[in-house]
Amino acid sequence: MVTAYDYSSAVHVDSAGIDLILVGDSAAMVAHGHGNTLPISLDLMLEHCRAVVRGAQRPLIVGDLPFGSYESSAAQAVESAVRLVKEGGVDAVKMEGGAPSRVSAARAIVEAGIAVMGHVGLTPQAISVLGGFRAQGKTIDSALKVVEAALALQEAGCFAVVLECVPSPVAAAATQALQIPTIRHRGWISVLVYHDLLGMFHSPDHSKVTPKFCKQFGNVGAVITKALTEYREEVEARSFPDAICTPYKMSCKDADDFA
Ligand code: KIV
Ligand code: NA
Secondary structure (H helix, E strand, C coil), X not given: CEECCCHHHHHHHHXXXXXXXXXXXXXXXXXXXXXXXXXXXXXXXXXXXXXXXXXXCCCEEEEECCCCCCCCCHHHHHHHHHHHHHCCCCCEEECCCCCHHHHHHHHHHHHCCCEEEEEEECCHHHHHHXXXXXXXXXXXXXXXXXXXXXXXXXXXXXXXXXXXXXXXXXXXXXXXXXXXXXXXXXXXXXEXXXXXXXXXXXXXXXXXXXXXXXXXXXXHHHHHHHHHHHHHHHHHCCCCCCHHHCHHHCCHHHHHHHC
């Protein structure tokens, strides 16, 4: 599973034969430059979902329920999930957390006919109570909480669960305890954020949106910067566009159109 946020990233992920696309609320960080995932709205997520759906034919497309769109009640969760499917065009939704109210919300969404992917461990939408982007499940108590939450989400009808930033043995225990697939992030490569995987942000200025523990499979950011720099340099040196299209060689009519 890889994230995608727009038409071109969806085309690329589909062309690579990847099975699942997550339209993640990580869009808030990598597409909009925020420091965490909290600010993105459901309306903006819907725009991202629609663009991804236009670009990807084969993969299963999962849309993230953003912060503020499902916590108040099971009814609010169903309403938001229905919008992601009906207006956004996604095949399934993902929601964070395994507290009893979240499990009830997941169950209500499944009962409404929408497949739900759970997400436990580090749940970035809860950064305020977690105190930062920190590994979860590092003590026996919190490891048990992660596994129990995953089990409760399975019981509620989730078709898969993301285990984000939990120690390997805890992820392995959860995976063994569950019948549904587990999808691991940050340290395990079953799901990666598109921009992280491709090395889209290669400068230290962007360290806030790039986790250091993610394996980078490409260096696309450097390729983009090089191409843009070459373009700027050629235009400044007047070697591009070539002479034939410069205004003084155009016919009068073309020059008028140009102006
Ligand atoms: O929003 C996201 O990209 C995610 C994955 C990293 C699991 O939730
Ligand atoms: Na997310």
